[in-house]
Amino acid sequence: MRYFSTRDENSERPATLSEAIVQGAAKDGGLYLPESIPTVAHRLFEGLSVDAIAERGLAGFFEGDALEDDLHEIAHDALSFPVPLNRLEENLHVLELFHGPTAAFKDVGARFLAACMQRIPMNGARRTILVATSGDTGGAVAAAFYKRAGFDVIILFPDGRVSPLQAQQLSCWGENVRSFAVNGNFDDCQRLVKEAFANHDLCSTLGLSSANSINIGRLLPQIVYYLHAANLLYEEEGGPPGFIVPSGNLGNATACAIAKQMGARIGPVVLACNANRTVPDYFAMQGWRPRSSVTTLASAMDVGNPSNMERLRALFSDEEALRRELKAIAVSDEQISASIGFAFNSWGKAWCPHTATALYAYADMSDEVQQERPWVVVATAHAAKFAEVVEPIVGQNVEMPESLAALMDRPAHSEALEPDISAFKRALS
Numbered sequence: 001m002r003y004f005s006t007r008d009e010n011s012e013r014p015a016t017l018s019e020a021i022v023q024g025a026a027k028d029g030g031l032y033l034p035e036s037i038p039t040v041a042h043r044l045f046e047g048l049s050v051d052a053i054a055e056r057g058l059a060g061f062f063e064g065d066a067l068e069d070d071l072h073e074i075a076h077d078a079l080s081f082p083v084p085l086n087r088l089e090e091n092l093h094v095l096e097l098f099h100g101p102t103a104a105f106k107d108v109g110a111r112f113l114a115a116c117m118q119r120i121p122m123n124g125a126r127r128t129i130l131v132a133t134s135g136d137t138g139g140a141v142a143a144a145f146y147k148r149a150g151f152d153v154i155i156l157f158p159d160g161r162v163s164p165l166q167a168q169q170l171s172c173w174g175e176n177v178r179s180f181a182v183n184g185n186f187d188d189c190q191r192l193v194k195e196a197f198a199n200h201d202l203c204s205t206l207g208l209s210s211a212n213s214i215n216i217g218r219l220l221p222q223i224v225y226y227l228h229a230a231n232l233l234y235e236e237e238g239g240p241p242g243f244i245v246p247s248g249n250l251g252n253a254t255a256c257a258i259a260k261q262m263g264a265r266i267g268p269v270v271l272a273c274n275a276n277r278t279v280p281d282y283f284a285m286q287g288w289r290p291r292s293s294v295t296t297l298a299s300a301m302d303v304g305n306p307s308n309m310e311r312l313r314a315l316f317s318d319e320e321a322l323r324r325e326l327k328a329i330a331v332s333d334e335q336i337s338a339s340i341g342f343a344f345n346s347w348g349k350a351w352c353p354h355t356a357t358a359l360y361a362y363a364d365m366s367d368e369v370q371q372e373r374p375w376v377v378v379a380t381a382h383a384a385k386f387a388e389v390v391e392p393i394v395g396q397n398v399e400m401p402e403s404l405a406a407l408m409d410r411p412a413h414s415e416a417l418e419p420d421i422s423a424f425k426r427a428l429s
């Protein structure tokens, strides 16, 4: 299987999967996609565990690559936590993706990427994974590469602008992980990362690699839980299940669209966005107008210019097909709060603000649409990660999952950093 950049219109610059993973973004600034979407038979996955589904479901994407023979091990290494599908009511299911080490679905992509990178030969050189984070990504990447032989991790996060729990999760590692609390905002962190990658000295002395969310190595494993859920609901009445995906940078939604194109039995796909309306406006025929992001309660989805839109467009023949297969809705902070409260009162469980965004999208549908098929709400983080939002609404403490509680007990250490590249260089020397 060859991979091409979304901007390589005449397919002139093929990359192998390993090359695409090491590069992250393509050199022309586009995003890598496979030259074709491999198809799978409907019933192929019956009775299989998630890692076994990954092995069969992703085989086509690995075909001919140096990593092909390692897929079994990679899947086993990365997808080692449960992704339960629970029924909330007759036609409503929740796919829980937050049972990994840092309690958000980003663990799936980060762990798979780490498992792949570790198996790509680097002639004995060490590699440094440099990542800027506004919250969930940095923790997931640190956890995925922590103590992995041959890797160092550098995390840059905006000092005082992540939640206390997130700050702890970003700075509790030690060993091969260094955390910098940058005196600036997330954009400053991202700018520093870009400057570091553009700096020849830093690139070669550190062996810099990115674990950016547009890396195809993070996208592929996310397909797996859609194959898994579609497989579990195969016998349900009412036709293929619809999926409601809390969406920011659209990686998760792109994975769902790919699973559907592979032949998984999936109905409509609904992108549940927060007050960042770029995507919902596009689906309402108002054109593609990226803009600055606004801050919302579902902060991990505060994206004004979602990069994976470029992949989604490339996956469909034209805009009409894209708009036919996917739908999008914008959910305000008031609606997110109401949804957290409503879900708690109805089903006795607290959900994170991102998941609540998707639950709102379900509640907003007509009875008729709700009843015509099974629906799956994708749950992207554990409520305890966003306790400062959720607890005042549900009026009680949200219990932390064990994996998170273990991180909270570790000693934390981060280094202060001014947001300029020379300060960064000095800190590393």
Ligand SMILES: *Cc1c(COP(=O)(O)O)cnc(C)c1O
Pocket: 104, 105, 106, 136, 137, 246, 247, 248, 249, 250, 251, 252, 253, 300, 301, 354, 380, 381
């Ligand atoms: C990153 C994130 C999202 C958004 O996912 P995308 O793939 O960027 O659309 C949603 N919820 C949580 C909890 C996240 O961390």
